[in-house]
Amino acid sequence: MEYADFDLEDFLKDASFKHWVYAPTPETDAFWRQFLHRYPEKQQLVDNARMVLRSIDDAVMQDYPDEEQVGRMFRTIQERIQPAPVRRIPINWRWLAAASLLLGLGLWVYQKNRLPTQYEQLIDQSATALLEKSNPSDRPLTVRLPDRSTVLLQPNSRISFARHFGQQSKREVYLTGEAFFQVTKNPDKPFFVYADELVTKVLGTSFWIKAVEAGKQVVVQVKTGKVSVFARTDSRANAMRANRELEGVVLTPNQQLAFSRDEVRMKKSLVAEPEPIQAQSFAFKDTPVSRIFSTLEEAYGIDIVYDEELLGNCLLTASLTDEPLFDKLTLLCKGIEGHYEVVDAQIVITAKGCQ
Structure with a gap:
């Protein structure tokens, strides 16, 4: 040689x-x-x-x-x-x-x-001095930020944030791994999470972000409130960061956005197991289907699309207290001889109708 x-x-x-x-x-x-x-x-x-x-x-x-x-x-x-x-x-x-x-x-x-990870590149580019919190243990670690927001940092995950966090016009956190955020509401100082390819902007809410370095996807899941998500490479990214409004892909409770690294594509959908965001009774007796669907929409914060005229005469009796949402929908669809599907984070009901 x-x-x-x-x-x-x-x-x-x-x-x-x-x-x-x-x-x-x-x-x-x-x-x-x-x-x-x-x-x-x-x-x-x-x-x-x-x-x-x-x-x-x-x-x-x-x-x-x-x-x-x-x-x-x-x-x-x-x-x-x-x-x-x-x-x-x-x-x-x-x-x-x-x-x-x-x-x-x-x-x-x-x-x-070794090429630096996206997380390492992001913190290197920061114009302010940062503090880093890591979780090398096998249990979740609670990190309390100076603005009273909390981060439940999962094992093998890290976050970085400004030493004088909350004193600037915006609150910024950098994440690698997985974490659950509960953000203190402050419309004057929007909260940003930079996780690999995605930027998540919130005013005050709770949500999950999963951005494992070796994973194929970056996922944002909303539990309460609203968040907006956009790609760091979006041509409008700087404008969306500066605007006080929530722009980009807006997510509400029980919705998620998955960014596929292989396909460089974002997809909005429902989480695998939607949870109620407010208490409701799911016991119905000779109740119009329209009222049942409205109750589910309020309980889970999810839009249910159906033909009100076609299903207007449908009455159902059911007790659906303990079932997960999708099991509830399966039982309801059997009662009206129909089926449901999830389309763009909405639930679409198709049925023949009732006489």
């Missing part, structure tokens, strides 16, 4: 390169100056390799193992860490030092070449 094809690991293993780093001569200096003049794109890689080598103890690097020695070294270490009740095997500290060196180099190369 020629030096033009070398990567960082190749340079670190090459004896001639190491000799130039540790004991340069006029001849080696001339050779590498000529090489970099011919391949200027390798300058950064060469500089990185030299920095790594110079940071390593000279005593270890004098016996830096070649590829065959590395293989033998790891096999030997593997054998020596097996239980040995009969005799004690002396440890070759130079080999262990070399193994640690290889592991450290591998981690350094990974960190150096």
Whole structure:
């Protein structure tokens, strides 16, 4: 392999390169100056390799193992860490030092070449100093923000926010992972959550955001109130951030928006299991279907679309207290010989009608 094809690991293993780093001569200096003049794109890689080598103890690097020695070294270490009740095997500290060196180099190369996540890019671009809260545990962590808003931070999730949060004209939080927000209402200072590709804007409400780095989707789900969601790359994003009104895709309780990373597409729908947002009685006796549907709309905050003229004469008797919403709808549709479907976060009822 020629030096033009070398990567960082190749340079670190090459004896001639190491000799130039540790004991340069006029001849080696001339050779590498000529090489970099011919391949200027390798300058950064060469500089990185030299920095790594110079940071390593000279005593270890004098016996830096070649590829065959590395293989033998790891096999030997593997054998020596097996239980040995009969005799004690002396440890070759130079080999262990070399193994640690290889592991450290591998981690350094990974960190150096890893692209920053969108969360890291966002916090790097912030014009204000930020505080970060993380949850490395296996249980949810409650984070209380200075404006009395709370964030239920799920395991392996992080948020960042301004050190002087709430003192600016807007409240901004950066999220990676999953969290449930309960935002203190303040129309004069809108609340923004930046989660990967999406921006969620609220005035005061509660909602979930799921933005796991390895996931295929970013999902926003509303529990109470209203939120607006738009893509950071939207040409109107700056205007929507500055406007006091809720623009973009507006979500209400039991609605969600899913952004597909593969398809770069947003889809609005209902959550998988809608929950009542206000108490209602679901016991009906000879009740017009229109009144039953109105009761469900008020209880769940979801629009139910149907032909009022066609179903105007339908009367039903039912007790639907404990069933989830979609089970309620299934039972009601059986009573009117119809069916339902979810279309754009609405429930559409289709039926033949009643005589």
